[in-house]
Amino acid sequence: MTSLELSVVVGYALLLCILSIYGSHRYAMAYLYYRHKYRLPTPKDRFEQLPRVTIQLPIFNEMYVTERLIGAVAKIDYPRELLEVQVLDDSTDETQGIARACVDRVRAEGLDIVYIHRTDRSGFKAGALENGLKTAMGEFVAVFDADFIPDPHFLRRTVDFFTDPKVGMVQARWGHLNRGYSLLTQVQAILLDGHFVIEHTARNRSGRFFNFNGTAGIWRREAIASGGGWQHDTLTEDLDLSYRTQMKGWQFVYVPQIVTPAELPVEMNAFKSQQHRWAKGSIQTALKVLPRLLDADLPREVKREAVMHLTANLAYLLMIPLAILLPITVVVRVSHGWYEVLFLDIPFFAAATFSVVAFYAASQREQGRTTWQQIKYLPMVMAIGIGLSVNQARAVVEALMGYETAFTRTPKHGVASAGESVTRKRYKAAVTFQPIVELALAAYMTYGVMYLIEREVYYSLPFLLLFQVGFGYVGLASVYEGLRGRVGRWVRVLSPQPSPE
Structure with missing residues (x-):
């Protein structure tokens, strides 16, 4: 390896190590859940005279x-x-x-x-x-x-x-x-x-x-x-x-x-707006309360968990350079043997990717869902989580820079069943420049996918596909809703607006 190639691989490995810490935290949550699963909360007593609420x-x-x-x-x-x-x-x-x-x-x-x-x-x-x-x-x-x-x-x-x-x-x-x-x-x-x-x-x-x-x-x-x-x-x-x-x-x-x-929000842009507010708010809260919390007389495990909880969205800042480096490292490592895979991709899969699968599969299993119900949506859970990284990274940067924005309400339309259209509904989330960046990253990942397929090297293909599908789905859905929203506005102008039920 040249020095440039080595620096790319080392940078990639460092990003994976940091992300794996947050990924491994899901294992800790699952462990604590199963350890304390049967400690059901019960009221200490019952009110003889009910209080005013x-x-x-x-x-x-x-x-x-x-x-x-x-x-x-x-x-x-x-x-x-x-x-x-x-x-x-x-x-x-x-x-x-x-x-x-x-x-x-x-x-x-x-x-x-x-x-x-x-x-x-x-x-x-x-x-x-x-x-x-x-x-x-x-x-x-x-x-x-x-x-x-x-x-x-x-x-x-x-x-x-x-x-x-x-x-x-x-x-x-x-x-x-x-x-x-x-x-x-x-x-x-x-x-x-x-x-x-x-x-x-x-x-x-x-x-x-x-x-x-x-x-x-x-x-x-x-x-x-x-x-x-x-x-x-x-x-x-x-x-x-x-x-x-x-x-x-x-x-x-x-x-x-x-x-x-x-x-739940039924449109991608509404979902992104909600997630942006939650991510930015969590970092703002971390900056506000963590200094006092870490200085307080609290158990070490409480402080440790508070840090992981409030700073979890910082991981999205690392997802962007990781996405940029991933295809490059594929090109750099394609001529190397299987030990490169063992050193980088498999530990990352165990600590980060598999932790997501295990964590969310457990949440579905605990609600009594079948094995197929537990796993069939998990690839898209991982892909969309990756696809949101541009949106979430922007939220984190805004919070760290002290950039203030208004509280943006998540549009809700009163829909429940599949097939109910929201085209003529009034409330829409704002469309930003982000879909351009997301689609550009999807195209960039497509290059890496084609490179691997052409050279018949498949061990990193699942990771690239998750990034490609995630950025592509989030970006395309955002653009489609933006265009549909323009059509919907014209429809509302040209025809009477139905009264809400």
Whole structure:
């Protein structure tokens, strides 16, 4: 090897080593999950007199799902004299009228429900929640986003955990209303299952910190205040408050047996917008809370897990140079023997690639799915995870540079079944320059694939195909939706817009 070739291979190997650390962390999560799987959370006692609860429903331009949300909350089984509902509406469109009408109707049926509208949207969701707390009467506060459908027994099944005065928050598991809508929603469901089935359970039952997910949870109001209240200097106000509150000594409880279904984004650009916000917010939170957390009097394992949790998205920064180097290293190593493969590709596969397969297959197995159901979508889970790296790397860079952006709501359309069109739906995520970069990387990977096939060298082909398919699928889907959105706008202009159901 020349010195240039050697430097390329060494750089490639270093990237793989760092990425393998984050990949191996999935093994640690799976180990903790199975070790503590049967430590089921149970309430310390039961309230003799149920406490007063406030339910907050933050919404912003949610014309397709607002009525469904308020209708579901109106069915919650809890004494009406002890229940208060706040519809926190920052909307600027017809959602205002829909929400007001729903509130009036439900109030007439005997529920204590109020409509609170803001015009400035300062602080975005965190600002709306904080504003609602000024007039909230409840000792405990539950939060549901607009696309969620809470179970009627949600409060009955969660509130007794607060008989333990140390408990500050109880989080339920997210379900998926439209899992079968498309390949994209199937992949999203698996990604979320890994987080909610394995990670949350492992962290909570092993004594590590875990986070409120912004919805489908209930807080002790005192714990919110103790943690410093809702703050909006990060895009993940829920993650931020969770760490600040647990650092104050409050305990959180995760109850995966309580499932609150929600709508998954059905469009690639909406999914990317959501993932960008989560990735950027997690790095912002890491920069904000990790210095204090590492200096706090906390167990070493709690600190270690917090670092891995909050910095996980840094791995996406490494995926871009890895993608660039991968075809080059293929060309450099194609003339070398099998020991090169053993030294680089197989360890990477074991630590990074196989960890993804094992982790997400376990999340599906724990929900009772068959072996085929466990594995059939996993190649696309890995591919789309790679394809998102441009989107996520941009989010990480923005967070590290202190570049502030507004809280961008994920568009929801109230769809559940495959075949339901969203072309004429009003809400669309913005299309950026990213698809150009993603498609360029897909074309670049295609060169590497063709090079390997031409020389009949196949040992690195699976890795290149994952990158090629991932970047290609994410980029093409984004471009297609952008073009379809333009057509949809013309359709709405030329024909009447149907009223939301």
